Every structure is written in structure tokens, then in C-alpha cells.
Amino acid sequence: MPDDQTLRFATQAIHAGAAPDPATGARVQPIYFTNGFVFDSTEQAADIFAMRRTGFSYSRGSNPTVAALERRIAALEGAKAAVAVASGQSAVMLVLMTLMRSGESYVASPRLFGGSLGLMRRLDGRYDLQPQFAKGLAPEDFEAAITPRTRAIVCESIVNPCATVMDIEGIAAVARRHGLPLVIDNTLASPALIRPIEHGADIVVHSTSKFLGGSGQTIGGIICDAGRFDWNRPDRYNLINEPWPDYEGLVVRERFPDMPFAVACRLFGLRDLGPGLSPMNAFLTLTGIETLxxxxxxxxxxxxxxxxxxxxxxxxxxxxxxxxxxxxxxxxxxxxxxxxxxxxxxxxxxxxxxxxxxxxxxxxxxxxxxxxxxxxxxxxxxxxxxxxxxxxxxxxxxxxxxxxxxxxxxxxxxxxxxxxxxxxxxxxx
The missing domain is CATH 3.90.1150.10 (Aspartate Aminotransferase, domain 1)
Known part of the structure; x- marks a missing residue:
């Protein structure tokens, strides 16, 4: 198969991330309804669990059908990697909890989906992850809200529900000046209308329950890592920059320099918190994307x-x-x-x-x-x-x-x- 990133968008929507099944020749992506996968050896099992080797172990962390969806959406968004989760709300939650520790903050757009605003306030009240809402939608409004505790900027590409289009490049320039990742919720646009990474975004999230799936059949979410933000800041982003004792001192940024945020989301979000996407929902979303x-x-x-x-x-x-x-x-x-x-x-x-x-x-x-x-x-x-x-x-x-x-x-x-x-x-x- 051609490299996914060399294909044009409509071709990617149909082919990216999947190929004929080598075992059976099935052209449609198979649905892998299994919670676990057999290991070839105890060494292989240990290596997969320690992140020394890629592979499937337990479907909460990764599943072949879900992985195909992750590859397809990563290709459509121009990202290095993606992590699929159980809902769009889960995607927003994992991004915020992976980026920040208690007492740290982020600048958020004053206009967001109501569910996102409710989640942000709950995370603030219970876990002290503090949203600082910009006073307006212009880049200078976001810049004015930045403080020494700020760890990210968060907004939507097209605002739900008033359809306002955000100045992504302008806000991305603000984020770059302050060494912050820009997180864009691209649900209302889909990559068919806007590819935020091309305009400077570092992380893109979707509720795949909307346009990507398209038929109202599924619930799902996804996090895309552009793979280009410089995470090397010893004073912040501890899940990326500090050793994980339970993974033999793994430092995610050093082991996975091309996609550290996606890996941190998978380790913390899926292995620890557990909001994995079901293979059936992944399959239905893959099918929907073909006509996006x-x-x-x-x-x-x-x-x-x-x-x-x-x-x-x-x-x-x-x-x-x-x-x-x-x-x-x-x-x-x-x-x-x-x-x-x-x-x-x-x-x-x-x-x-x-x-x-x-x-x-x-x-x-x-x-x-x-x-x-x-x-x-x-x-x-x-x-x-x-x-x-x-x-x-x-x-x-x-x-x-x-x-x-x-x-x-x-x-x-x-x-x-x-x-x-x-x-x-x-x-x-």
C-alpha cells in the first residue's frame, strides 16, 4: 500500500490505516472482538508491558481495529499518532489531565461546547486543574490570560453551537511565543474542512460520534499528536519529562521523541484510567469516514x-x-x-x-x-x-x-x- 501521508484526502479517508487482511484476504477492516492477545513468549509479553516493544496485549490499551482507526484519523489530520478513547468527553479529559498537575492552569476559549465547560469546572473544583477563560475570541485575548502557571491553550476550530470560526494561526502564534501547546477541538469542522495542525495546532481532539462517524450509531473520541511540540521543559509536563517508576524509569520524551504526548495519553489514559474504545465503535467510525x-x-x-x-x-x-x-x-x-x-x-x-x-x-x-x-x-x-x-x-x-x-x-x-x-x-x- 502507498504511504498514507502521500495520498490525497479523499483517498486517505478510504484507505489510510487499513489494508487487506493478510490472514484471510478480507478487504474490509476486521473487527477484533477479543479482550486479550496470545504472546509468543514471556520475553515478548514483558517487553510489550515495559514499552520496549510494540504489540497488542489487552484491548483496553490497544486493539487492531481501534489501531486502524487511530492510523486513519492521524493521516487525515496530518498527525504523527492518535489515541482513540470511549468518547469526545474522555478525549478532552485525558488531554487536560495528561498536560497538567494540580495547581497548574490553561487558557480556554470563553465559547466552548457546554459539556467541555462543565468538565473543566469539575476538574477545577475536584483536582485544581484551573481554566483561565479568555475574555474574547481574538488571539490577544488568549495572550492576556496567560500566567506563569499556564500549561496550554484550548479552543475549538469552529465553535459549538454558534459556528464562529477561530483564528487558529493567530492563537498558535501566541502559543509559540509562550512555549505552550495549542489544543484544538476539531469536532465541528472535521479534517475535511480544517486541518488545525497545518495552522499551528499541536494537539487535536474529536468527538468521533459526530461527523467522523456520521450516522448517529457510535460514541467515541480521539486525540491526535502533531509530534512537533518541544516538550523538553523539566519544570512541567511531568508525564512526558519525568521517569515512570512502574516502567523501569521510562522517560516518554526520550523513548518516543516523535509522539511523546500520544504515548503519555495511552499509558496514563488507557492503561491507568481505562476509557478505551470498543472495536465495534471503531469499525463503524472507520466505515463512516470513508464518505466524510x-x-x-x-x-x-x-x-x-x-x-x-x-x-x-x-x-x-x-x-x-x-x-x-x-x-x-x-x-x-x-x-x-x-x-x-x-x-x-x-x-x-x-x-x-x-x-x-x-x-x-x-x-x-x-x-x-x-x-x-x-x-x-x-x-x-x-x-x-x-x-x-x-x-x-x-x-x-x-x-x-x-x-x-x-x-x-x-x-x-x-x-x-x-x-x-x-x-x-x-x-x-
Missing amino acids: PLRMERHCANARAVAAYLKDHPKVDWVSYPGLPGQPGEALVKRYVPQGPGSIFTFALKGGEPAAIKFIMGLDLISHLVNIGEIKSLAIHPASTTHRQLRPEERAAACVGPETVRLSIGLESVEDLIADIEQALAKLD
Whole structure:
């Protein structure tokens, strides 16, 4: 097979990380439903457990089906390595816990998925991993929040749910000036729209439950290590720079210089904490990725048409979709995502919260469902669900006030989607 990194994106989506099974000739990646693997010798077993040799031992730490998914997403993101985990929430948690010890902090975007914000506050309260939220979304806002205790910068490529596109290169320049890794949650863009590593990111995470899987069948997450950040800082990043006594004094940065963060996440995250991904979910996600480039093109086209319809509707107060002309953030869309800023956006109804609730309940084709990034179109009231833990002023800043509806536009015929929205709006007073 050709080297994955030499292939173009659509070819990588189909072929990267997998090959015909040498034992059977099966062309589709096999699903390895086994919790353990037989060793050739006690020496081999000892070497694998001590990280002196690569190989499979127990599926919590690695599994051939899961490894194929890791290789494919690493290729799509241009990363050196990837670690698949049980959910996107697990991916964010492992990144933060691998980077920091109690008492250390990181700068976070003030606009993030509600679940990420809730996790950050819980980790702060229980484990003293301290988020310092930037006051705005511009690079200078992130720089102003950096302190001597800061160990990373964290933001999304496209903000959930308001579709704001972040200035990744500008924020990456800030991170480089201060010797910090930039962590990007790329869930809403997928690598089909944005490859954050090309713009300076050091770590990329996904909830694979969204666009990568695409069909609403699976839960999963992944962490991608660009492999180029200089982790050689004796005063920080102890899981990378300090010896592991239970691995015979292994120093991850020295043994695995091309992918130290990914290895640290695997040792601490999967071997110790244990949120591994099931091989069935890995297989379904691999299958979904094969059509990712085609799906994202249709997602963006449909979302642009629906957002334009809503923007001109007399019962709609505003639409937050910077892919439309004249919207805030239009220049960043043209710079980073000329195909369009994905298919998730918010809009507000002039009738306030009662109108938002009535609209959602009046939809027939579009499902009232909390997920995003599926081939089916979905709607939710974020103020009472996904972002309910935010304070009122935070919800307003994130464009998820009580009058707001979040749409995830799927692959249906756009005429049918607009007809469903039209009939639901017609039911409002």
C-alpha cells in the first residue's frame, strides 16, 4: 500500500490505516472482538508491558481495529499518532489531565461546547486543574490570560453551537511565543474542512460520534499528536519529562521523541484510567469516514441554504452562521473554511423561549435530538439542555439564550428541510 501521508484526502479517508487482511484476504477492516492477545513468549509479553516493544496485549490499551482507526484519523489530520478513547468527553479529559498537575492552569476559549465547560469546572473544583477563560475570541485575548502557571491553550476550530470560526494561526502564534501547546477541538469542522495542525495546532481532539462517524450509531473520541511540540521543559509536563517508576524509569520524551504526548495519553489514559474504545465503535467510525469528504460538502451546502432562508424570515430575530455574506466572522470563514463553516448553527426567534420550544416541537422531518453532525437533520434547545449549566450571561455570549434553537443540518434534500422549517414557523403566533 502507498504511504498514507502521500495520498490525497479523499483517498486517505478510504484507505489510510487499513489494508487487506493478510490472514484471510478480507478487504474490509476486521473487527477484533477479543479482550486479550496470545504472546509468543514471556520475553515478548514483558517487553510489550515495559514499552520496549510494540504489540497488542489487552484491548483496553490497544486493539487492531481501534489501531486502524487511530492510523486513519492521524493521516487525515496530518498527525504523527492518535489515541482513540470511549468518547469526545474522555478525549478532552485525558488531554487536560495528561498536560497538567494540580495547581497548574490553561487558557480556554470563553465559547466552548457546554459539556467541555462543565468538565473543566469539575476538574477545577475536584483536582485544581484551573481554566483561565479568555475574555474574547481574538488571539490577544488568549495572550492576556496567560500566567506563569499556564500549561496550554484550548479552543475549538469552529465553535459549538454558534459556528464562529477561530483564528487558529493567530492563537498558535501566541502559543509559540509562550512555549505552550495549542489544543484544538476539531469536532465541528472535521479534517475535511480544517486541518488545525497545518495552522499551528499541536494537539487535536474529536468527538468521533459526530461527523467522523456520521450516522448517529457510535460514541467515541480521539486525540491526535502533531509530534512537533518541544516538550523538553523539566519544570512541567511531568508525564512526558519525568521517569515512570512502574516502567523501569521510562522517560516518554526520550523513548518516543516523535509522539511523546500520544504515548503519555495511552499509558496514563488507557492503561491507568481505562476509557478505551470498543472495536465495534471503531469499525463503524472507520466505515463512516470513508464518505466524510462527500458528506461535508453536502452538509455545508444544505446549511448555507437553510441559514439564508431563516435569516430572511420575519419570525426570526437573528442567525449565527458566518458562512452568509455580511455576518460577523465572514473573513475568517473565507480564510479557513472556504467550503463553509460546517452545518451546525444557532438562530433566535422573535417570540422568545416559548416560540423556540413550540418551533422544535412543531418539526416533523427534523428530529429533536441532542447529537450533532449526523446525516439526519437535528434540532435542540441548548439553553435547557446542552448549555444549561452556563450562567445566563455566558449563554447570551455563546448565542444560546432562551430564544435560541441549534440546528444540525443533515444530508436530506434541502427543499424538504426548508419545507419542514416553514411549516413549523407557520405554527408560531
